[in-house]
Amino acid sequence: MSAIGRGSHAPASDTPGGSQPWSSSLMAWQVLSLLSLATSAFFEESTYQTTDSTVLSLSYNQLAGTIPDEISNLSKLKILSVAGNNITGVIPPWVGNLSHLSELSVGTNNLGGGIPEELSRLARLEVLGLEDNMLLGIIPASLYNLSSLQVLSAEANQLQGSLPSDIGIRLPDLRSIYLGSNKLGGPIPASLSNASRLSIINIPDNAFTGFMPTDLGRLKYLSELFLDRNRIEADNVHGWEFLTSLKNCSYLKRLVMLDNKLGGVLPTSIANLSTQLEYLVMASNQISGSIPSGIKNLVNLKALGMFENLLTGTIPEGVGNLRQLRRLGLFNNRFTGFIPSSLGNLTQLITLDLYVNGLQGPIPPSLGNLRQLQVLDLSQNNLSGNVITQPAQTKKKKNR
Ligand SMILES: *[C@@H]1O[C@H](CO)[C@@H](O)[C@H](O)[C@H]1NC(C)=O
Ligand SMILES: *[C@@H]1O[C@H](CO)[C@@H](O)[C@H](O)[C@H]1NC(C)=O
Ligand SMILES: *[C@@H]1O[C@H](CO)[C@@H](O)[C@H](O)[C@H]1NC(C)=O
Ligand SMILES: *[C@@H]1O[C@H](CO)[C@@H](O)[C@H](O)[C@H]1NC(C)=O
Ligand SMILES: *[C@@H]1O[C@H](CO)[C@@H](O)[C@H](O)[C@H]1NC(C)=O
Ligand SMILES: *[C@@H]1O[C@H](CO)[C@@H](O)[C@H](O)[C@H]1NC(C)=O
Ligand SMILES: *[C@@H]1O[C@H](CO)[C@@H](O)[C@H](O)[C@H]1NC(C)=O
Ligand SMILES: *[C@@H]1O[C@H](CO)[C@@H](O)[C@H](O)[C@H]1NC(C)=O
């Protein structure tokens, strides 16, 4: 399931080995003039009168060295992107002087050091891409003064600290926030639901704690909520309100909270989540009780991952209604009763993992209809009777 956890907003990088030198200014300018990257003024004026350039994009090459200081003279730049190279050094403080910038993308490089305070002077910045570097320290408090910011991407660094409680008020235009794979902690700020256009909250692999904000459902454009591998809590009294509130998020496609500290019983309001939902993964928590029968409403689910919890009761018959399911993972729980024969309707299913439960009775012959199935693992249950009478078209059957 881990492949679901990472944002896919960056273009796929395909960088073969062998970086080209980019540190010498001479090389830098040769590279610059080879690429169609600037306004026509950049080319018309043959010398270094390049200050009218508004776009400089060198992303997804094999450039090495540090970010050349010459760029500091391109004072009209609106877009500066050097993402997806092999650039070292730091983000130079002079970037804060490029006051026209609306996009700064330096992601997927080898940049170190901290995020310079000076970036908070880029009052027109809409896209800030810092992801996949080796950036250290905290996200400077002043950065949350960039009130035009729409995309904040800094995942896969070594950033620490917590998110300010008023983040959603100070960044009212935020659409996407990617901060996964850092060392961030503290609570998920309730004010996120004040950023009314927010669509992607992608902050897995951190140490966020506490209960989820109760009214995330005010984010009517919310489509992805990735919070896997954090320390989010819930019990029978508190912590599940957010799920109920998400019923208003009609674009919700992915809800992934694998490996947190969610306990208590799943609310029946799960039945009211958007029918657009494709990924529902709440595995590796301490959720008890049964899966609400209303799960049958989520007819576009492609992955349902509830494994490694304390779930009891039977597997709802209605799971057979989820015709788009590719992956059904309910292993390592305490399910009892029969395997519903309706699972034989899930003809798209690729993996069916029900191992380590208390399931009993016969294996339903209908499972023989699952022609796409590559992994069928029913081991360590209390199943009896004959092995599937109608031969399953499985390529691989695991047996533990
Ligand atoms: C990037 O640079 C580092 C150190 O300068 C070097 O070891 C590495 O091979 C380079 N990677 C690529 C893909 O060029
Ligand atoms: C910026 O431009 C000025 C004037 O053309 C020049 O003197 C200076 O060296 C340039 N700075 C950098 C870092 O290239
Ligand atoms: C930014 O510009 C100001 C004024 O033009 C200048 O004093 C300052 O040194 C510049 N900062 C950097 C980091 O280059
Ligand atoms: C944010 O901007 C306000 C007003 O422009 C200023 O007073 C405040 O000091 C800034 N905050 C930070 C943390 O820079
Ligand atoms: C933020 O949302 C809350 C409701 O959750 C509301 O009471 C508050 O006024 C909002 N704040 C701002 C600054 O819009
Ligand atoms: C959900 O929508 C209903 C009707 O549009 C509204 O009354 C309710 O306040 C909304 N709930 C949340 C949590 O935003
Ligand atoms: C689903 O939403 C409807 C309408 O808002 C409500 O009547 C119903 O009780 C909800 N169902 C659950 C299981 O929460
Ligand atoms: C779904 O599965 C059940 C139980 O195997 C079966 O009775 C039913 O006809 C199936 N529905 C469809 C539409 O195939």
Ligand SMILES: *[C@@H]1O[C@H](CO)[C@@H](O)[C@H](O)[C@H]1NC(C)=O
């Ligand atoms: C397994 O099934 C047998 C016979 O039906 C029953 O006696 C036993 O308690 C079951 N064991 C578990 C762990 O459910």
